[in-house]
Amino acid sequence: MATKLRILVPIKRVIDYAVKPRVKADKTGVETANVKHSINPFDDLSVEEAIRLREKPREKPLPVEDILVVSAGPPKTVELIRLALAMGADRGLLVDVPESQPLEPLTVAKLLKAVAEKEESNLIFLGKQAIDDDAGQTGQILAGLLNWPQATQASKVEIDGDNVTVTREIDGGVETLKAKLPMIITTDLRLNVPRYATLPNIMKAKKKKFEKKTLKDYGLEAFGRLKTVKVEEPQPRKGGGKVEDVDGMIGKFKELGVL
Amino acid sequence: MLSPARSATATATVLRSLRASQLPIRRYGLGAGGDRLASTLAILEQRDGKLSQASLGAVTAGKKLGGPIHAFVAGSGSKSGAAGEAAKVDGLEKVVVVENAAYDHGLAENWAPLLAETIKKGGYSHVIASHTAFGKSVLPRVGALLDVQPISDVTAIESEDTFVRPIYAGNAILTVQSSDNTKLLTVRQTAFPPAEAGSGTAAVEDGADPNVPSATEWVSENLTKSDRPDLGSADRVVSGGRGLKSKEEFDRLIPPLADALGAAIGASRAAVDSGFADNSLQVGQTGKNVAPQLYLCAGISGAIQHLAGMKDSKVIAAINKDADAPIFQVADVGLVGDLFEKVPELTEKLKALK
Numbered sequence: 001m002a003t004k005l006r007i008l009v010p011i012k013r014v015i016d017y018a019v020k021p022r023v024k025a026d027k028t029g030v031e032t033a034n035v036k037h038s039i040n041p042f043d044d045l046s047v048e049e050a051i052r053l054r055e056k057p058r059e060k061p062l063p064v065e066d067i068l069v070v071s072a073g074p075p076k077t078v079e080l081i082r083l084a085l086a087m088g089a090d091r092g093l094l095v096d097v098p099e100s101q102p103l104e105p106l107t108v109a110k111l112l113k114a115v116a117e118k119e120e121s122n123l124i125f126l127g128k129q130a131i132d133d134d135a136g137q138t139g140q141i142l143a144g145l146l147n148w149p150q151a152t153q154a155s156k157v158e159i160d161g162d163n164v165t166v167t168r169e170i171d172g173g174v175e176t177l178k179a180k181l182p183m184i185i186t187t188d189l190r191l192n193v194p195r196y197a198t199l200p201n202i203m204k205a206k207k208k209k210f211e212k213k214t215l216k217d218y219g220l221e222a223f224g225r226l227k228t229v230k231v232e233e234p235q236p237r238k239g240g241g242k243v244e245d246v247d248g249m250i251g252k253f254k255e256l257g258v259l
Numbered sequence: 260m261l262s263p264a265r266s267a268t269a270t271a272t273v274l275r276s277l278r279a280s281q282l283p284i285r286r287y288g289l290g291a292g293g294d295r296l297a298s299t300l301a302i303l304e305q306r307d308g309k310l311s312q313a314s315l316g317a318v319t320a321g322k323k324l325g326g327p328i329h330a331f332v333a334g335s336g337s338k339s340g341a342a343g344e345a346a347k348v349d350g351l352e353k354v355v356v357v358e359n360a361a362y363d364h365g366l367a368e369n370w371a372p373l374l375a376e377t378i379k380k381g382g383y384s385h386v387i388a389s390h391t392a393f394g395k396s397v398l399p400r401v402g403a404l405l406d407v408q409p410i411s412d413v414t415a416i417e418s419e420d421t422f423v424r425p426i427y428a429g430n431a432i433l434t435v436q437s438s439d440n441t442k443l444l445t446v447r448q449t450a451f452p453p454a455e456a457g458s459g460t461a462a463v464e465d466g467a468d469p470n471v472p473s474a475t476e477w478v479s480e481n482l483t484k485s486d487r488p489d490l491g492s493a494d495r496v497v498s499g500g501r502g503l504k505s506k507e508e509f510d511r512l513i514p515p516l517a518d519a520l521g522a523a524i525g526a527s528r529a530a531v532d533s534g535f536a537d538n539s540l541q542v543g544q545t546g547k548n549v550a551p552q553l554y555l556c557a558g559i560s561g562a563i564q565h566l567a568g569m570k571d572s573k574v575i576a577a578i579n580k581d582a583d584a585p586i587f588q589v590a591d592v593g594l595v596g597d598l599f600e601k602v603p604e605l606t607e608k609l610k611a612l613k
Contacts, residue, residue, distance in 0.1 A: 020563055021427040030431050105399070106408040131544065134426050135411050137399035140367060144403025149474040150367055152396045155538075165478070170392040171313075171491070171547075172539050173482035175364070179475040189528070189545055190538060225408035229421060229434040237570060242593040246604045249576065250612070252592045258495070258553040258574045259612070 003162050003181055004065040007050045008121035010112055011043035011069055011084055013077045014132040021132075027230040030132075032099065039080045042127025045187040048194040049157060050125055051088035062159055066090050070115055072108060074099040078210075085205035086197030092210040101222050105133075109141035114218035116146065122182035123164075128153050139186035149179035153188040297326035297419050300355075300381060302374065302388040302398075304365070305332050308340025313491060314394075315348065315453035317387040320446040322350050322454070323416040324385055331377060331466065333357035333370075342463045349457035355381070355466040364477035365393040371400035372471040378405065378441060380467055384419070390445040402443050409443035410435065414450040428544040428567035448491050449550035449571060483539050485524075490540060493523035495553045498542055498569070501529035502558020502579065502598055509535040512557070512602045519609040525549065525569075527559045543568035557598040561586030578602060 015021055016036040024031050039047075047069060054064035069084040071077045072095040081092040095111060097103060103111070116124060129136035143150035151166035155174065158165045162180045169188050197205070215221060243249050253259040299321035304311035310332070321328040330351050332341045335358070342356040355377060361369055374397065378386055386401070388394035390412045402409040415423035417434065422444065426433045490496065497517040503509045509530065517524045526536035528543055542549055544567040554572035559565060561577070561584055569575065576592040577584070578601050587593040594601060 015427070017564070021430045023431050030427060104408050106402065106406075109403065129545075132427055134424075134428065134544070136395055137402065137409055137411060140396060140399035141403040141409075143367070144371055144400035150396070150400065151475065152367075153392065169538060170480070173480060173537075175480035176478040177366075177475050178478050190532075225439045226410070226435040226437055229436050231426070232432045232434075234425070234429060234432050234570070237575070237589045237591075239575070239589040239591065240587060240593070241591050242587065242595065244594075245596075246594070246601055246608055249578075249592055249594050249605065250608055253553070253574070253576070256574050256591065259609075 003122065004063045005053065005123055005159070005181075006065050006119065006121045007053070007067045008112070008116050008119060008124045009043070009046045009050050009067060009069045009084070009089065010108070010124070010126050010138070011047065011071045011080060012040040012127070012130045012132075013037050013071060013073045013080050014040045014130055017041055017131055023231055023233045027232055029228065029231050037076070037080075039083065040127050040130045040132075042129060042131075042187055042189070044194040045189070045191050046125035046127055047084045047087050047089060048192045049187060052192060053159060054088075066119075068093060068119055068121070070095065070112070072097045072103055072111055072215075081210070082202070082205050083197050085208045085210075086201040087195055088201075091208060094210075094212050095218070096212060096214050097222065103222060104224055104226060105135050105137040105141055106225065107220070107223060108138050109145055111215065111218055111220055112138070112142050113145045114220065116142075118218075124184050126184070126186045128186040128188050139184050143184040146182070146184070148182050148184050150184045150186075151177050151179065152186040154185050155188050155190040157185060157191070297324045297384045298382065299324055299326060299328045299385040299387060300378060300383040301328055301330045301351075302386065302394070303330050303332045303341065303345055304389070304391065304393055305334055305337050305341035308336025310341040310344040312453045313391060313448055313489070314389045315455075316389045316446055316448050316451035318348055318350060318454035319451040320387050320413070320416060320444065321385065324419060326384070327352040329353040329355055329381060329383070330461070331355045331374070333359065333362040333373060333466070335360045335363050338463070344456065346461040346463055347456040347459045348454050348461070349459045350454065351459055351461040354461050354463045356463055357466045357468045359468055359470070361470070361473065365397065366473040366475050366477060367397045367400045368473035368475050369471050370397045371404055372469050374401045375404040376467050376469045383441065385442045385444065387444045387446055390447050394445040398443050398445050405441055405443070407439045407441050407443050408437070409445070410437060411445045413444050413446045425567070428563055429570060430563060430567070447548060449548055453492070483537050487517060488521070488523045490523040490525055490542070490549060491547050493549070494551050495520050495522035496525045496542070496549050496551045496555070496569075496572070497522045498525035498527065498554065498556040498559060499530055499535065500527035500556065500559030501533060503530065503535055506535045508599070512598070516555070516602055516606045516609070519606050520553070520555070522553070522555070523551075525556075527562075527565050556586065557602050559586055560584045561589065578605075
């Protein structure tokens, strides 16, 4: 009898990937008010992968007992957790953290460790990075805190009993790793194509179990090791220099000293 | 415990030793010319005894900090091969080496305890790895073991505790100050070019090996073979996008142009997702960051995720049939036209120049 899978999927509310972020005039951060937010795209892949483990392969579905979607963020994050539930996750958990107090990966990992222990999770899917801070750390820190095996940047995941085989993207190609549950996997873009939540499923998701907690409930406090000194616009490039034809392009290359 | 009966001198001695044990804390706030006590561990990568040039960016970054730099290598053949190579790199005081095949595949589960032990033993204030697949996988796990918040993809070092890194796909540049006693950094390869081998004669020393077994087993790897320059460090990059329409067209047009320029080949995410090119060629937020002398792209519109990976290139050139494509806002040399005509013409004319 294979171990029942209790999957934890942390998601993050971030500025939508299609929106060009604007740096605040006072250099304290990026403008987030009245900006469209979505589930971090990599986290969308995590939710999808968790659901697929239960659905696929149809002839031999894995014993997925529970898929819990968790996020730490402002109250608006509820909408995004509900979307993940509409995709097919079982339960939602929001750890209420004010927007003014963004958490660092180390804090998030400590929170997730507490959640995973309480919920008896044995498989955690995280996105490989969040597209706002681009840190790419939470999964690995969490794996270190829990002392679980990790496979980052996964493009293929296969589970057979307690054995997990992961193909991960590395510089110059892919590599395949094997480990036993419990395990941390971070998802890369080529893992799957996330589904859209359908309207009937969005309606049904409203009835799914949802909890709200605070950091204190897990014996944690928000802390920061990093202080933002400033946030600036990148150096703008001039650009716009067009040439008429291929000869013009070669001429320009010579002029700029790259040929 | 300090008793009140102790003499002032004894107290001062104890305080001094207490401070000495907390060197990383005391160090902050000392300006230039002050008592600089930074000491850096640069984590180098090696394969079959051969040093990875890309990982030597960690040494370049270490030099910005002042203090002594020790390099670290581990794995099969590192003692006879990579450590000797590293010892020649200018600016290194010592190369710490752990010869153990368990570290051959860069598994985070045994590398993290190995590094944590090395860092504690050496009392390093800064630990730097390149922002490669290895650095990204291992260093945050070390952070967990040392209770440190790592800083990833650093593009500039302002001072011993202040670092610059891009966020939001390079649409904003963040300067952060760390209060951790040990700074764990991964550094962007294109911002910190590899330190070069010179006449250095660093001492090679065996490191401590905690021998923690890895819970993960390495099974196999499949690397894309290429005779062309490495994408991450090439001087010139030729990149193709969705505009090429098919893998056949990509393979027909892009490699000859790259060869005419002696360039590495890159691709946009759209081209990779459509199966035109291998994903190891992807340039952008979720792929590789490149900053060559010349970045020449065809059939790429210039989505912000792509720009994030190449906008630090010295010269950007673009061929696109849409005159309003965002790529032209950053391109120094833009040519509006059909790439199926322009790319072969450019290839022929470049060849003729040789």
